[in-house]
Structures are given as structure tokens and as C-alpha cells.
Amino acid sequence: MGGIDVPHDKHLVGHSDADAVLHAIVDALMGAIAGPDIGELFPDDAAENAGRDSAEMAAVALEQVAKAGFKIANLDVVIRAQQPKLAPFKTPMRERIAELLGLDTMQVGLKAKTGERVGPVGREEALE
Numbered sequence: 001m002g003g004i005d006v007p008h009d010k011h012l013v014g015h016s017d018a019d020a021v022l023h024a025i026v027d028a029l030m031g032a033i034a035g036p037d038i039g040e041l042f043p044d045d046a047a048e049n050a051g052r053d054s055a056e057m058a059a060v061a062l063e064q065v066a067k068a069g070f071k072i073a074n075l076d077v078v079i080r081a082q083q084p085k086l087a088p089f090k091t092p093m094r095e096r097i098a099e100l101l102g103l104d105t106m107q108v109g110l111k112a113k114t115g116e117r118v119g120p121v122g123r124e125e126a127l128e
Helices: 020-032 054-067 087-101
Strands: 075-080 108-113
Touching: 020 054, 020 075, 020 087, 054 087, 075 087, 087 108
Parallel strands: 075 108
Antiparallel strands: none
16 A cells, blocks of 8 residues: 555455556556546556556556656545554655655655545545
């Protein structure tokens, strides 16, 4: 999650490595340049995307941002997860995201919220 390993007894499921945080960043970057979404860039029915490292997806999005003539000024991420508690992982996630996007850590904000035991996030069925 967020480009790092976050130990927990549950795991995310997806066609790629299921890093929901990096996937959201890819979508945000592509949205900022009116580009295609992550599903168009990396279709889940394409064999080459099975188990794909989301860091590679972030690199492609960064390349597309640069090709469009833009650069990232800053980035803010909010993760909603009931468990695991993410406080100990926020700094390593920020550092890894900054590394992947060629940013200073101070350009990457990251917050973690719970679902307050309500809805799919609160019941630990989902992460947003």
C-alpha cells in the first residue's frame, strides 16, 4: 500500500498488485491532464498486467504528465481503512511515493482515516 509493504492479516485483491493508493495517484495524475483512467491504461483483461507492480503504473503516469507539459507541484492522499492502523506507515509511504514521482517528501501529504466502523470501510470489507 502506497508502494510499501504494510503487514496485516487481510490483503487487497486485484488483477495487478492491488496497491489502491498508487492506483488512486495514477488516476489523479491522469485526470489532471485529462488523460485516460488506470483501467484504460492497464486493462485488467490484459495478461501483461497480471500482478503488475503499481510503481510501474505510476512511472507511466508521470511520463504522461511530463509529455503533456506539466509537472507535479504537490500531492495529497487520504486513505480510508479501518485496519490496519496506518500511523506507523505514513512516513515510509510518503517517502516511497515521493521517490516514485521524483518529488521531495514535503510535496507529498498523506492522511489516514477509519470508517468509524460504518459501511464497507468500517466493516473492513474495503479500503478507499
